Structures are given as C-alpha cells and as structure tokens.
Amino acid sequence: MDLLTSTAAALKQAALAALNDRRHDLIALSRAIHSDPEIAFQETRAAARLADLLAAAGFAVERGVGGLATAFRAEFGSSGPAIGICAEYDALPELGHGCGHNIIAAAAAGAGLALAALGHRLPGRVVVIGTPAEEGGGGKVILLERGVFHGLDAAMMIHPATRNLVDRGSLASLRVEVTFHGRAVHADAPPGSGISALDAMIQLFAGANALRATMLPTARLHGIIVEGGVTPTMVPGRAVARFSVRATERQYAEALRDRFRRIAEGAALATETELEFTVAPGYENMVPNQAIARAFAANLNALGRTVTPTTGHERMGSTDMGNVSQAIPAIHAYLSIAREGISGHSVAFREAACSPEGDQAALDGAAALAMTTIDLLTNRELFRQMQDEFAAQRAAGRVKGLPEA
Numbered sequence: 586m587d588l589l590t591s592t593a594a595a596l597k598q599a600a601l602a603a604l605n606d607r608r609h610d611l612i613a614l615s616r617a618i619h620s621d622p623e624i625a626f627q628e629t630r631a632a633a634r635l636a637d638l639l640a641a642a643g644f645a646v647e648r649g650v651g652g653l654a655t656a657f658r659a660e661f662g663s664s665g666p667a668i669g670i671c672a673e674y675d676a677l678p679e680l681g682h683g684c685g686h687n688i689i690a691a692a693a694a695g696a697g698l699a700l701a702a703l704g705h706r707l708p709g710r711v712v713v714i715g716t717p718a719e720e721g722g723g724g725k726v727i728l729l730e731r732g733v734f735h736g737l738d739a740a741m742m743i744h745p746a747t748r749n750l751v752d753r754g755s756l757a758s759l760r761v762e763v764t765f766h767g768r769a770v771h772a773d774a775p776p777g778s779g780i781s782a783l784d785a786m787i788q789l790f791a792g793a794n795a796l797r798a799t800m801l802p803t804a805r806l807h808g809i810i811v812e813g814g815v816t817p818t819m820v821p822g823r824a825v826a827r828f829s830v831r832a833t834e835r836q837y838a839e840a841l842r843d844r845f846r847r848i849a850e851g852a853a854l855a856t857e858t859e860l861e862f863t864v865a866p867g868y869e870n871m872v873p874n875q876a877i878a879r880a881f882a883a884n885l886n887a888l889g890r891t892v893t894p895t896t897g898h899e900r901m902g903s904t905d906m907g908n909v910s911q912a913i914p915a916i917h918a919y920l921s922i923a924r925e926g927i928s929g930h931s932v933a934f935r936e937a938a939c940s941p942e943g944d945q946a947a948l949d950g951a952a953a954l955a956m957t958t959i960d961l962l963t964n965r966e967l968f969r970q971m972q973d974e975f976a977a978q979r980a981a982g983r984v985k986g987l988p989e990a
C-alpha cells in the first residue's frame with residue numbers, strides 16, 4: 586500500500602469510527618426532522634437542529650446566509666481545498682417528508698461530524714451548506730447567485746430513492762407564464778368591437794401541440810390555462826397560461842423556450858392581442874461529475890451497497906442541485922430506502938423515510954460523503970481529473986461555471 590492509499594484508508598477508518606459513535610444522534614436527528622415537517626423557506630427548526638449540531642462539533646457556523654433565514658454555511662478546517670456538502674430539509678405541503686429530505690439532512694450533518702472528528706488531520710476544508718426550499722423556491726439557485734457557493738472546489742449530496750445511483754442527471758426546467766391582452770366587450774356587442782384573448786390562447790395551445798411533435802423525446806412541454814375569461818357572455822379580455830419547458834440539456838430547453846415564444850408571438854399577431862411572456866429562472870440540468878461519481882460509487886460498494894449503472898432511459902425530475910453542478914463539479918447521488926415501484930412524493934415513500942432502511946441510508950450517505958471528501962482531499966490525481974472534466978464540459982458549453990458574485 587502506498588503512502589497516499591494508507592493515509593486515505595486511515596482517515597476513512599477514523600471517520601467511520603466517529604460516525605459509528607454518533608449513529609444514534611443522527612438517526613434521532615433524521616426522525617426529529619421527519620416528525621416535524623416544515624415547508625419551503627419555513628424550515629426554521631430543521632435548520633437550527635443542523636446548525637447547532639455542527640457548531641457543537643467545532644464548525645464555524647454562519648446562519649441566514651444569502652439573505653435566507655433558513656439557510657446556513659458551516660465550515661471546518663483552516664486551509665486547503667474546500668468540499669461542499671449540501672443539506673436539504675424542506676417538506677412538501679400536505680404530505681410532510683414525502684421526498685425524504687430528513688435523510689439528506691442527517692447524511693450531510695453526519696458527514697460533517699465524521700470529518701470534524703479528524704481534527705487537524707483533515708487535509709482541507711469541509712463546508713456543510715444548509716439549502717432551503719428545494720421543492721419550490723430554489724434555495725440553491727438563490728444561494729449560488731448570492732455567492733454562498735463561491736470558494737468551494739466541489740459539492741455533493743445524497744437523496745433517498747429506490748436504487749443506489751451515482752450519476753443520474755436531472756431535467757432542466759423553465760417556468761413560463763403567458764398572458765394575452767385583448768379587449769373585453771359584451772358577447773352581443775357589434776362584431777369586431779371585442780378582441781378575444783382566449784382565442785389567442787387556443788392558438789398557442791394548438792401551436793404548442795405542433796411543436797411537441799417535433800421535439801426531441803428527451804424534452805417536455807406542458808401547460809395549463811389559469812385564466813380564460815370570466816363569463817360566456819363576455820369576450821375574454823385577458824387569458825393567462827403557465828407552461829413548464831423541460832429537457833435533459835439546458836441549451837435545448839432554452840432553444841425550445843425561444844421556439845415557443847415565437848408561437849406565442851404568432852398567436853398574438855394573428856389575433857391582434859398583446860403578449861406578455863415571462864420566464865422564471867428555472868432549475869438547470871444536473872451534469873454529474875464522473876470523477877467524483879466513480880469515487881463515490883467505490884465508497885458505496887465498500888459500505889456494501891450495490892450501485893446500479895444509469896441507462897440512457899432514466900426517469901428524471903428536476904432539482905436545484907442541477908444549478909450547482911453547472912457552477913462547480915458536483916454529484917447528486919441516490920441511496921435506496923424502498924423497493925422499486927414506490928414513487929417519491931407519496932405516502933409510502935414518506936413512511937420509508939422514517940424506517941430502518943431510511944435510517945441506514947442516512948448513515949451510509951454520511952459515510953460515503955465523508956469517505957469521498959477524504960478521497961478528494963488526499964488524492965491529487967482524482968482532484969485534477971475532477972477539475973479537468975469540469976473544464977472540458979465548460980469548454981463544450983454543457984456547464985456554465987460560477988455566476989459573478
């Protein structure tokens with residue numbers, strides 16, 4: 586065994602021993618968050634539980650970072666490269682922790698405790714970032730823009746799932762709101778005196794259906810009408826729809842948005858309505874860093890978990906971790922807590938998130954995050970591979986790099 590390998594192995598062993606000492610605290614943390622669900626931007630108690638635990642372990646904790654009351658940044662180590670570990674802790678309205686973010690929180694905190702137990706032997710820095718509102722609001726998007734991820738060399742997180750996966754992507758997702766303004770008149774008014782905004786909207790939907798037939802099968806375009814008139818005895822003067830534009834690649838989603846905008850412009854032109862077209866900054870597609878993913882997979886294997894290779898036909902959602910992966914090298918790994926077929930955002934998944942399998946995923950997630958941090962901080966070759974890969978993706982336009990702070 587060379588010196589590097591033996592150093593990493595010794596550090597991992599010490600981190601795992603520390604994690605084992607704290608296993609009951611971490612399971613209690615996961616269960617406490619699960620039984621006290623707080624929705625997006627209101628995760629006051631969950632954020633405090635994590636920040637208090639990390640502060641007690643010697644982390645320098647800054648609460649309310651990026652102007653978000655329920656965000657925090659906790660750093661341990663005085664110099665060297667910095668590896669970020671993201672904690673999510675928001676619940677879903679009505680459903681509680683149906684996405685299992687209590688496990689993400691416990692795993693991130695556990696990794697922090699395990700690495701802090703190495704004290705000055707940690708060859709770099711670990712930064713646990715508390716990121717609110719993944720389920721709506723995009724906490725990470727806001728924190729990125731406000732510089733909270735600046736200075737990090739990489740970021741990682743785990744999410745509960747029904748399989749162990751290290752490099753599944755996610756869809757880029759744009760939210761578009763379309764409003765047509767016409768002229769409302771009584772339906773019996775003379776022909777030509779009113780302009781129906783609803784007619785423009787119907788043309789837009791017909792155009793969107795035609796566009797869908799020409800899209801790549803990896804893209805999605807869905808819309809609903811939220812306002813289409815007040816009463817049938819009035820020509821609708823205003824119509825509003827919301828659309829979701831999603832694709833496996835950010836650039837394709839943006840190109841699709843532009844084609845969709847031209848359809849809306851065409852509908853406005855044809856009906857003599859006025860168009861308002863607003864795009865909310867959405868979630869970008871996840872570009873998993875393969876160098877980190879390989880190290881993470883090896884650590885999951887060492888913990889006795891079998892990693893399923895991702896195929897080209899994965900079902901994917903969207904996550905604000907996608908934006909992080911577009912800014913710095915990152916992974917969003919999945920750890921199994923339930924049998925396949927149980928979907929996220931369900932009662933069954935919520936139950937799994939506070940089961941023995943859920944507890945084990947929090948502990949294994951903490952272990953794999955800590956072990957991979959040690960790999961990245963001790964193995965210069967791996968660190969350089971990670972950076973070179975990100976630079977190549979950036980040159981190809983697949984990722985963007987950090988936004989201007």
Ligand SMILES: [Zn+2]
Pocket residue numbers: 684720929930
């Ligand atoms: Zn979710």
Ligand SMILES: [Zn+2]
Pocket residue numbers: 684685686719744
């Ligand atoms: Zn989730």
